[in-house]
Amino acid sequence: MQETGLGLFLIAPTREFLQGREFEVESPGFLKGKSGASHMFDIRASRGDGSR
Structure with missing residues (x-):
């Protein structure tokens, strides 16, 4: 299995798990540093209160 396929195999259930716990999920996710x-x-998750 290619790395890309394996990545999607692992990311999709993780994304669904987080969404089921009311996280806002972006995949791929981006953050700007200082x-x-x-x-x-691969995944960026945050709650509505801005915590990560």
Whole structure:
């Protein structure tokens, strides 16, 4: 199995798990660091209160 296929195999259930617990989920997710650089993650999850 290719890495991409394996990644999707692991990410999809994790995304569904987090969404089921009322997290806002982005996949892929991006965050901007203190330096202004943008960082990409397979999954970014946050609650409505802004916590991660």
